[in-house]
Amino acid sequence: MTEVTETMLPGVGVRHEIVTAAGQRIGVLVHHNGRRELLVYDVADPDACSSVVSLDYEETRTLAELLGATRVSEEVHDIIHDIEGQAIEWITVAPDSSAAGTTIGDGNYRSRTGASIVTVIRSEKPVPAPGPEFRLEGGDLVVAVGSSSALRELQGLLEQP
Amino acid sequence: MMFAAGSTETALAFVEIGALALGLALLSRLAGRLGITAVPLYLIAGLAFGEGGLARLDVSEDFAALAAEIGVLLLLFTLGLEYSDVELRNGLQTGVPPGLTDMALNALPGVAAGLLLGWHWLAAVLLGGVTWISSSGIISKSLGDLSRLGNRETPSVLNLLVFEDLAMAVYLPVVAALIVGGTLLATLTSVGVALLTVTLILLAALRFGRRLSRLLLTDSDEALLLGVFGVTLLVAGIAQLFDVSGAIGAFLIGLALSGKVEKRAEQLISPLRDLFAGTFFLFFTFNINPADMPPVILPALALAVVGIVTKFVTGWYAAGRLGVGRKGRVRAGTMLIARGEFSIVIAALGAGLADGSELGAVAAGYVLITAVAGPLITKFADNLADIGSSRKASVGQTVPAAGTNQRRPAAAAT
Known part of the structure; x- marks a missing residue:
């Protein structure tokens, strides 16, 4: 620092x-x-x-987001190039969802839905390419890539109890 | 009586007070247009009207006099609010050498001038106070207007203001006790009592400040405003009964308040302060006969020139201690020139002295000159620094170009 x-x-x-x-x-x-x-x-x-x-307060927040989020969007940008034709979705893990508290490996999301979790943003800090041992928590912002139907399915898993 | 609704006297008082407030409003607008604070304009208006001037208050004079006194209390109260105890402690830790330099360089010329004018020593000491204290109102406005709050010389300026304010907490009650006077023993006793009272209130303020703040805190703006206003006047009144300046009581209450109450009290009291303090400045020169001004113009001007130079040296030195470069030191030195509200508060203390009217006239002239010249000079500080450095460079040939070769510490320890 x-x-x-x-x-x-x-x-x-x-x-x-x-x-x-x-x-x-x-x-x-x-x-x-x-x-x-x-x-x-x-x-x-x-x-x-x-x-x-x-x-003012709002402008400070926007600027902070811009400065803090640049790295994530750069990485996401690279992925978009790799998998042309697929969509990106930002999904917040609901605190009462069954996904909260379990690892990505437990959820087996890629096999079940076809969507890949590329980054998790927790308390405004990005964790790029989280492994299967990564434990999701309520409030995590999950950045996922896949077909739109796969993303909808993933959204269901992360949001529903 | 005031409350006899419909009486002619009440009606006349309304007309006078209304005209007074409208006059202040116009001056405040004009000041905004000119980009200066309204204090010098209030002083000029007070001179033009009032004693020996164009018109004077008739029925509402008592009211205006009391309103002016409340104005002083609220000025000091909001000044106390401005700083948290952490900031005060920090200011004291880092600010003592520049603060004492400030006092020596700026108060002594005033005292010397008073003695040279043949005044009583007490009036001379008051004139020392007038020339000493910079105007935190004008300076904080200038810092904001010129976008200098982020500059690296600015902490040195603000720390000096904190030190001056704390010094006022000792100076005001001591001179107030001296003015009451009497025999040597009685004077010493009253000075002792004054210092003791201030210490006690200060300790109580630091110790019970949080509790007082909690007691005053309510959701209702109305209750908070009345509570804060009431406590301020009550404590000021009690302090005055002990011959300690009431203004200091108000200042210490301002210091004591913290947290949410502090923020909301500032918002609620500020409009009230503007109203009453405006009356105070106007009323100060109301009592000065314009005929008294011409003889004191030269002394005031000479004193102002000295005061501009000594404040410049003070700021130059204080900013240098933070490792600030030449231009920043010029900005700090020129920023401190303006004297204002507190010089007038100090001069008003001596109104009852034998040399009081002369003191008032000199103080008014002094504040008028420095309050207008200060913000103007500091606006062109960078040009001044350029002129100074190019002259030096062409004469000495050894001075490096500004900003190229200056030593710069890694971090300013403040």
């Missing part, structure tokens, strides 16, 4: 900053009222911000 420097700004909030490998300094200012500001520091004058982007 890149080292994050935190600085308290009395009466304003907390500033977090990192320096990228290329030497560019960027930061996030979290105001006490929850508003966020994205800070990009100037190259010539590294104490000043060359641009400041103010973000």
Whole structure:
């Protein structure tokens, strides 16, 4: 992990900053009222911000998703190329479903439905290519590839108790 | 009487207060248009009207005077709200050397000027306070307007403001006790009582703050507003009975509140504060006769020039301690120039002194100049830094171009 420097700004909030490998300094200012500001520091004058982007709650979430989810979608993108003509579905494992708490191997999903689980996203962290020993939990977001009928079948298994 | 509905006096009071509020509204709009805070405009308006001016309040003067006093309490209360105890502790840990430098560089010229003008030493000490304290209102507005909150020199500026605010918690009650005066023994006793009271309230605020916050917390905005307003005035009143400045009581209550109550109280009290504090600034110069201004313009101007330079040095030094480069240090130094609300609060304390009217006039002139010049100068801080560096480079030939060769620590420890 890149080292994050935190600085308290009395009466304003907390500033977090990192320096990228290329030497560019960027930061996030979290105001006490929850508003966020994205800070990009100037190259010539590294104490000043060359641009400041103010973000409300929704915008912060969207940006965080974009930044966090890029890796998943890149991997999914590669798979799409491999299996042209097939569909992709994002399915949330229902907490009360029979799949929650069992491993992917237990469920034997690929043989039963024909759809493959390519990635599981748990608490916003992607687990690419999970093995048969991977245990699904309620709330996991499962990214699966297959024909649309196979995906519908898989959706049933992951959502129904 | 006030409550005799339909009486002519009540009607006149309504007209006066209404005209007053509308006047403040117009000035506040104008200030927004000009991109400055409204305080200097309120001061000018107060001078133009009021004592020796174009028109003065007649029936509603008592009301305006009380409203102005409440304005001071709410100003200090919201200032106390602004910082959490963690931020205060942090500010104290890192801010003492710059804070003391700030005091020495900025308060002493004011004291010296007061003595040079031949004032009583107490009035000179108050003038020291006027020149010392930067305006946190103007500065936080400028930091936001100029998008400098994320800048690396900004913590040094904010930590100085925290230190000044804490220093006020000691300074205000001490001078309030000195003003009450009496024999040496009586004065020493009242200063002692004042410091003791402040310490007790501060300890109680830190210890029972959470409990007080819980007691005041309700879902109803109405109940919360009344509760917070009531506690603030009550504690301020009790503090005043012990000859401790009531404003400090309000400040400490603001400090004590935490969590949800703190956030909601800030939203609820802020409009009330704007209303009352606006009256306070207007009322301050209301009592200054415009005829008193011309003789003090030169001293105020000279003092302002000195104050601009000393604040600049303070900010330059404080930002340098965080490893900030030349441009950032110029921005920090110029950012601190503006004096405002607290200089006026301090000057108002001395209104009853023999040199009180002169003190008020100098303070008004001083605040007018620095409050307008500060935000303007800091807007062009980067240009100032460029001018300075190109001159140096052409003279010395050894100074590296800005930003190329500066030492930069890996992390700012704050």
